[in-house]
Amino acid sequence: MNRRIGMVTLALVLAVGAAANGTPVAAAEPARAIFAGGCFWCVEAAFDAVPGVIATNPGYIGGTVPDPTYDQVSAGGTGHAEAVEVRYDPERTSYPQLLAVFWRNIDPHDAGGQFCDHGNPYRSAIFAVDAEQRRLAEESRHALANSGLLSAPIATEITDAGAFYPAEEYHRDYYLKNPARYKFYRWNCGRDQRLNTVWGKIGKLPFEVN
Numbered sequence: 001m002n003r004r005i006g007m008v009t010l011a012l013v014l015a016v017g018a019a020a021n022g023t024p025v026a027a028a029e030p031a032r033a034i035f036a037g038g039c040f041w042c043v044e045a046a047f048d049a050v051p052g053v054i055a056t057n058p059g060y061i062g063g064t065v066p067d068p069t070y071d072q073v074s075a076g077g078t079g080h081a082e083a084v085e086v087r088y089d090p091e092r093t094s095y096p097q098l099l100a101v102f103w104r105n106i107d108p109h110d111a112g113g114q115f116c117d118h119g120n121p122y123r124s125a126i127f128a129v130d131a132e133q134r135r136l137a138e139e140s141r142h143a144l145a146n147s148g149l150l151s152a153p154i155a156t157e158i159t160d161a162g163a164f165y166p167a168e169e170y171h172r173d174y175y176l177k178n179p180a181r182y183k184f185y186r187w188n189c190g191r192d193q194r195l196n197t198v199w200g201k202i203g204k205l206p207f208e209v210n
Contacts, residue, residue: 030054031090033098034061034127034161036083037106038114041174041182042191043084046105052093057085058167058174061127062159070168076119083127085164095133099140100208102126104199108144111155116189127161134158143206150198 037043040058047056060073063080073080086098106124107114113122128134137158145154175182186192 030087031095032129033086033088033095033133034083034129034164035086035098035102036061036081036123036125036127037102038082038117038122038124038191039185039189040082040084040167040171042186043082043105044173045175045182046101047084047086047098050088050093050098050101052091052097053086053088055087057087058171059083059085059165060167061162061164062125066163067165070171073121076121080121080165081123081125082121082167083125083164085166095136096140096207099126099137100205103140103144103205105195106156107194107198108150108154108156109152109198115191115194124156126156126158127164128158129161134160140205140207147206149202149206 035043035047037046044056044058047053059082060068060078060080061083063073063078065072065078065080068078068080072078073082088098108124110124113119114124126133126137128137141154141156141158144150170177
């Protein structure tokens, strides 16, 4: 099922909640996180499967050109990375839990892209939207780097989030709208094969919460 919720609908859904006596009360505001892990179709699919994630939005971040297009970003001249903006309910999931999902869906050793997608637009990165997210992200990277679980140094960058530009409409929910093409791309890219090599024998991550 398509889990994307229009922002108007989302605002209405989250505006009120039902108190025990039936009186509407203010609900928790959705939180925001941004992750880059190569092809944003695959990153979006990973986070859509997380309970507590309300909506995901593929787009571009980390560059210098306003309102970039996919062609501009993929050509490598804008400095942007393909990324996914995640809106989530902090009462149902936490940022450390999202970090665990992120790490398990990337190759943290690859400094030149991700899987079959090479170049700066496909780099892995955590774009922190505030100081607390940056602290938690850096703690997670440090914990992984010192855990002895990984076979090589971590190349994933952590930086403060700047302007996020939504991608073209046809990229949104691509894995749902074009399942055969998506599965063919993902298999040929070797994403799952490499993820199994990096993470397959690793249990709970050192910073992971229950």
